[in-house]
Amino acid sequence: MVQVTMKELLEAGVHFGHQxxxxxxxxxxYIFGERNGIYIIDLQKTQRMFRDAIAFVTNAIAEDRGKTVxxxxxxxxxQDAVREEAERCGQFHVNQRWLGGLLTNFQTVQKSIKRLKDxxxxxxxxxxxxLTKKERIKLDRERESLNKNLSGIKSMNRLPDVVFIIDVRKEEIAVAEANRLGIPIVAVVDTNCSPEGIDYVIPGNDDALRAVRLFASRIADAILEGQQIATEGGVAAQTEADETAAGEAAPAVESAGAEQPVAPAETEAADTVEKLETSNGSEVGNAASPAPKPAKSNAAANEGAETVVAAN
Incomplete structure (x- = not known):
């Protein structure tokens, strides 16, 4: 699991609040005390709540690799930390201006995204x-404006499953829209903000560059870890499904063989193979070699038949 140490929090200045x-x-x-007119945030609570937020993000992605943040x-x-860390873990970001209705009126936003792609x-x-020079200049301005605000969500074709926010006071519209739609929010909340409406509060400094980078990078790490867990879980599930399918196919083969009369020696060899398949799948290849047994049994049967004829 992604970890965050007390030393990292201290060095990043996470404990410094506002005046x-x-x-x-x-x-x-969440406030430990006051120093020189500035509130000091309780880093023990920050560390614990940050770990809870990391665990939530990791588990959310691990349950379904297709979930987005x-x-x-x-x-x-x-701006830079949000863009770089979101791109690092393959997620979406808004680092310029929050467009009103980006979540609650997502269909309209998708039309703007389509216009940008066109x-x-x-x-x-x-x-x-x-086009004429005047028309090209006009379209260039439109494209630059759209790209500035939508570049981070250009490939987002549905609403996100989780929203991670730096500074809930500045992004109050994003908080309101996510709350209205029931989208879980993980957010860094400073001493001048309200933690209401935030599902996973991370008390901390939302102004210092190093602090913001630390928060964003750990959330990105949690997403990457969740994706890895989901991938490994998918491989394990596929392996289990293959084994189950093989187990279901074995009785079908056995029942099909029962329709044809076979010699006792051949039946015994088939039973041996089936037992070996059940006990150790790797021995099936070796178990398939008792071909000489049926040959010996047939020879013995022929000798018995000749003896009966001679007796008659």
Whole structure:
């Protein structure tokens, strides 16, 4: 499981909150104390709650590798970290401006995404060359605007399963939309924010670059670990299914063989093979070699027949 140490939290400055006069009383339980007019966040609670958030993300992805996480962080300090970490784990991100209705009016957003893809296709298939200079400039501006806001969700064809947010105060619209749709939220919550509506609160500094990078990187690591678990689980499930199918096929072969009369020696050899298949599948190849037994039994049967004829 992805871990986060107290040393990492301290070095990243996660414990530094906002000025005392800018606090939100709803964050009181996560505050350790005050120093030089700044609230200090209780890192023991941060570490525990961060681990809970990591475990939730890992398990969510492990249950279904197709689940997606949307990284949201539009403030300047979070833009690069959100984009880089989301791309590293193959997820989606919004790091410029949250478009109102991005979640609650997703069908309209998809139309904008389609428009962006059409404009990009026009550049590659030669249609741009047939336009006037004025028309090209107009379309370029439209494409740049759409790409700026939608590049991180261009391939997102359905609503995300989890939303990870840096600074819930700035991204309050994203929080409201996710809550309305019942999408779980994992978020970094500073001392000037409200933890209400957040499913997995991570009390911490949402302004320091190193702190933001630490939070985003650990969530990305949790996603990658969940994907690995899902892949390994899928292989194990497929192996188990193959073994089950092989076990079901064996009785069918046995029943088909029972329709034809066979010599006692051949029946005995078949029983031996079946027992070996049941006890150890790797010995089936060796068990298939008792071909001489049926030959000896047939010879013995012929000798018996000659004896009966001679007696008559």
């Amino acid at each position: 005392v006069r800018r606090w939100n009383p709803k964050m009181k339980e 949307l990284f949201v962080g539009t403030k300047r300090q979070a 404009l990009e296709a026009m550049q590659t298939d030669g249609r741009y060359e047939k």
